[in-house]
Amino acid sequence: TRTPVNVTVTGAAGQIGYALLFRIASGHLLGADVPVKLRLLEIPQGLKAAEGTAMELDDCAFPLLKGIEITDDPNVGFDGANVALLVGARPRTKGMERGDLLSANGGIFKPQGKAINDNAADDIRVLVVGNPANTNALIAQAAAPDVPAERFTAMTRLDHNRAISQLAAKTGAAVSDIKRLTIWGNHSATQYPDIFHAEIAGKNAAEVVNDQAWLADTFIPTVAKRGAAIIEARGASSAASAANAAIDHVHTWVNGTAEGDWTSMGIPSDGSYGVPEGLISSFPVTCKDGKYEIVQGLDINEFSRTRIDASVQELAEERAAVRDLGLI
Numbered sequence: 046t047r048t049p050v051n052v053t054v055t056g057a058a059g060q061i062g063y064a065l066l067f068r069i070a071s072g073h074l075l076g077a078d079v080p081v082k083l084r085l086l087e088i089p090q091g092l093k094a095a096e097g098t099a100m101e102l103d104d105c106a107f108p109l110l111k112g113i114e115i116t117d118d119p120n121v122g123f124d125g126a127n128v129a130l131l132v133g134a135r136p137r138t139k140g141m142e143r144g145d146l147l148s149a150n151g152g153i154f155k156p157q158g159k160a161i162n163d164n165a166a167d168d169i170r171v172l173v174v175g176n177p178a179n180t181n182a183l184i185a186q187a188a189a190p191d192v193p194a195e196r197f198t199a200m201t202r203l204d205h206n207r208a209i210s211q212l213a214a215k216t217g218a219a220v221s222d223i224k225r226l227t228i229w230g231n232h233s234a235t236q237y238p239d240i241f242h243a244e245i246a247g248k249n250a251a252e253v254v255n256d257q258a259w260l261a262d263t264f265i266p267t268v269a270k271r272g273a274a275i276i277e278a279r280g281a282s283s284a285a286s287a288a289n290a291a292i293d294h295v296h297t298w299v300n301g302t303a304e305g306d307w308t309s310m311g312i313p314s315d316g317s318y319g320v321p322e323g324l325i326s327s328f329p330v331t332c333k334d335g336k337y338e339i340v341q342g343l344d345i346n347e348f349s350r351t352r353i354d355a356s357v358q359e360l361a362e363e364r365a366a367v368r369d370l371g372l373i
């Protein structure tokens with residue numbers, strides 16, 4: 046029998062956590078034959094609700110679930126962790142300046158990075174979901190000098206999935222026919238969903254769409270502002286789709302991308318496509334044998350260049366701000 050994989054989820058008592066944990070425990074994160082042990086990390090106020098969720102997890106009698114531990118101590122939460130999903134974060138509240146937001150999150154992600162550094166398993170893989178995800182990932186990474194930098198990633202898979210869905214709706218294609226879509230840059234309103242290299246049933250997506258106005262004025266803003274549209278409609282922020290994307294991100298990272306396709310992940314830049322080294326930015330990546338690689342050699346047209354540069358500029362500003370705050 047296989048040794049269980051230790052999966053740590055922070056913010057486990059939140060909305061996304063609630064949608065995420067049952068799917069991890071039922072085998073969707075790593076595979077239908079991979080047993081898991083869950084560690085739920087919460088702040089003290091969240092512990093009781095996390096216990097309630099753990100009771101429900103018990104009540105599902107998931108065959109793959111080999112244990113649940115609940116804690117508010119990051120050193121315990123990340124002890125032996127193979128996969129860490131950092132969901133809990135300090136949301137931006139009304140009137141909050143960017144500096145306040147970044148420093149509040151620094152107070153969460155810096156100690157978590159250190160606890161990962163000191164306690165996690167050698168093969169630890171980290172996905173940051175809590176916003177501002179890219180920069181929170183950078184903060185955690187900087188606090189974990191003994192962990193290979195590439196193990197810290199940020200989620201842009203929900204943006205990726207949203208873009209596929211919008212493109213399918215526009216063209217009448219099946220989502221499964223859409224390949225090679227890319228989200229570039231920051232998981233924020235400046236993100237750039239790129240269809241110029243995407244394919245719809247083997248044909249170039251930009252040529253199939255053939256509607257530059259739709260691309261600039263409908264597609265890009267719809268994808269970038271989808272979160273706000275969901276809040277408006279549901280009266281609560283997206284949770285199940287965010288959890289689903291987190292599952293997809295880790296599943297693809299561990300189990301690989303399909304032949305001829307790629308995905309989008311926020312990862313430390315190696316300088317590819319003019320993105321300054323070290324920024325955690327979204328790129329087109331292929332995954333194989335548990336490792337990801339940036340897709341190289343794509344031709345970036347002027348329309349794309351301007352948008353990638355704007356989002357990367359925002360990431361550079363966030364990095365400068367957390368440097369000034371002494372968080373990295």
Ligand code: NDP
Pocket residue numbers: 055056057058059060061062086087088090091132133134135136137153174175176203272282283284287
């Ligand atoms: P959610 O579970 O709804 O969201 C958690 C985080 O995910 C937020 O930062 C949110 O950012 C982010 N996020 C990223 N992508 C999306 C998306 N597409 N849609 C929605 N959210 C997205 O928040 P809750 O308030 O329900 O729960 C947070 C939990 O985290 C609480 O239980 C709290 O106690 C816990 N927490 C735990 C910490 C810890 O373990 N140390 C630290 C801080 C909080 P955004 O706000 O920008 O939408």
